[in-house]
Amino acid sequence: MSDSKSPLLDELEKGPWPSFVTEIKKAAEKSPMAQGLLEQLELSYKEKKTHWKHGGIVGVKGYGGGIIGRYSDSGDKFPDVAHFHTVRVNQPSGWFYTSDALRELMAIWERHGSCLTNFHGSTGDTVFLGTKTPELEGIFTELSEKGWDLGGSGSDVRTPSCCVGPARCEFACYDTLGLTYDLTMSYQDELHRPFFPYKWKFKMAGCPNDCVASIARSDFSVIGTWKDSIQMDTEAVKEYAADANFNIQKYVVNKCPSKCMSWDGEKLEIDNKNCVRCMHCINTMPKALRPGKEKGAAILIGAKAPIVEGAQLASVIVPFMEMKPPYQELKDLIAAIWEFWDENGVARERIGECIQRVGLGNFVEQIGLKPIPQMVLQPRDNPYIFYEEYLEEE
């Protein structure tokens, strides 16, 4: 008979996919907190319910965000995880590391915490998962000594994140890593000290493929695009044409959403005036096609998950903006939106919900943008118009 303390979780060490249970057990060799987690989690598997309570207010001196308080509802049974707080460490742009940097982080974490991590949390942070309140100041001091800082949490600027961008992707239409670093440094106060109505997420995607899901998940989404013509290497087009497993007509031209491409068996033509910059042809023929040279980004606003007023995708407020340091035009826009939010937002309301309540038309007017057709799929189809201008008898 097995004397395992985690018979249900042990079942999740079987199978080809890497096992989180094995990871908890490895951490438990170094930390009693991880062993406590294993035992509490086994109870959850048995009872089919969580044993975590709401987060309390914990943090480090001078910061309002970065630490998520977490307490067990069964601290008597599992004293090692009675407190089990999360430390969000602001990740490097693009999630690039050196082994030395990771060893430095792990040394701090093995001294002070459960030895469990998330690479990475949903927002993008490097997550240290589970420690006790008295350890927090020590962790923060040692992190800052080595040049690291905490990320965001609560009603603040959440840690900005981005795709791999120009570091290793030919599709990138602007420097996503550079912009992410710049915004993170420019808004340190807003990131560490929550004073917004609710959370604010920035996500930077280098092209319309949006590998960081910015259009689904960020209040302020910067998605790379271009204005001029797709760059074509006609020699490389011939290579694709010669590939017996590839069919330019079927896989590329027929799938073009704006039907702006044609292929006569020898020549690929693109009517760039009618291209909607969806990326499909570039994705399928990366050796032959590339985004144009006049690059920048579209700015979209207001994405969020369902709670409270329903899920929203972000919507376009600026179809194209040049993205060059020091990004002044972008920062002026952010400042105008935050001023609007400060005046109009209510507690626990995301900017997307605030715009729904106030109206996109009123929103763009108040932040100083001109209403343009690109902001909507179509003009309104109902006549309930709040006319603001009228004539009076002289």
Added chain:
Amino acid sequence: MAAPARKTDIGPPHYEKFLHPVIKENYGKWKYHEVLKSGVLVHVAETGAKIFTVRAASPRLLSSTTILLVCDLADKYSNGYLRFTSRNNIEFMLDNEANIDPLINELKQNNLPVGGTKNTISNIVHTQGWVHCHSAATDASGLVKVVMDDLFEYFEEMTLPHKVKIAVACCLNMCGAVHCSDIAILGVHRRPPKIDHANLKNMCEIPSTVASCPTAAIRPTYVDGKPSVQIDEDRCMFCGNCFSVCPAMPIADPLNDGVSIWVGGKVSNARTQPTFTKLAIPYLPNNPPRWTEVTDAIKKIVTIYAQDAEKYERVGEWIERIGWARFFEFTGFEFTKEHIDDFKYAGLTYRRTTQMKF
């Protein structure tokens, strides 16, 4: 020894410190990329310089021991440089093509399988679940493990019509992009919160609790002379937002909590516009540790998609083409009242045409 200096607002280290020299030299100058084989990419710069990437899976929840192991592999094969992807994969960037296969072998020996490129099911984006969250209706890490065990061949081999992105969220807060994934697994509650009237006034702010309800089902009241709230249970759709605001309204219910399955969302703008996932199965029971009802349902969707979709069709594009009626016919999933939206913009999803397939 002097105490270390405590500095605030220094921000993260600059990313340039962590870029492989070939990446630093060719930053913004990449010309094209190719997938050499499953899990292996090569990026070629204008100068002809090449960087090879080997992509390995991870369970996201990682021990420091495994991180240190990964560091050793990076030192041995990729000059100490590595990164993580938005789907929790680990990527090693190599300047020496000869290191690719030895690295893959060593990764596999250490249970870190290689794959997840192009037309695969890459790693699952997921939330904390019972591992670390107070509002979880299910466990996320466990679901990821059993689903990926079941679909493992599709991580390793690029045989699908297009990429399939799966996400797991353990409640409606959705701390992962499950509302825009090809297939989403979403933990659900099905009963209203049980109100702790004796403690509510001490633990919660009543106006913000009332305001937290999307359907205005919560009203202030007095119970045994103490201020509390009451719930119009007919209006409750079990989102749990009141519990997020007020700990005295616990919503977890082991008998009724479970999992719903959603399909057809995407974030990419390629071909079709980004779109939300739609409901496929309103409820499956929580059946840990291996959730077989869930793995069976996901396997069914993936298998039928693999057979029926055209090349370069994402799950949602495939369903749009064949029609939702046919999706339910092919999968055998029952279409129920729960599938018909009744929140704010519900009317937009009704069929307002006679164009139908029979």
